[in-house]
Amino acid sequence: MQRDLSEQRVAHTQELPQGSSKKFILTCNGQRVEGFVVNYRGSFHAYVNRCCHIPMPMDWFENQFLSEDARFIICATHGATYDPATGECVAGPCPGEYLERLLLRVVEGTIFVACPPLTPP
Ligand code: FES
16 A cells, blocks of 8 residues: 655644644645644544544534543544544444544654555545
């Protein structure tokens, strides 16, 4: 499987205090890929913004993906509940399935995210 390894800057760590999230758009091989990053207990995790239940965006409001207590990622449509650290659906309509993780690295406070693998046609 081919992979577009180009990383793109999506946020600065100071924009994302613990328990917050931010949406971003990657351009991967000419395609627009919407993703989001969460600061979960001090660690950053990035996923494609696409629910495992029905492939649609999950945010409640712009940049809002986490539950009020910041313990889970919640899909706004039917309430699928995901572990922010692993992307695993732990409750709701798709238990055991995983959000698509995006490779992320932090360089001097800047968060970079890589494109997801290309899926064969
Ligand atoms: S679309 Fe996300 S839970 Fe149904």
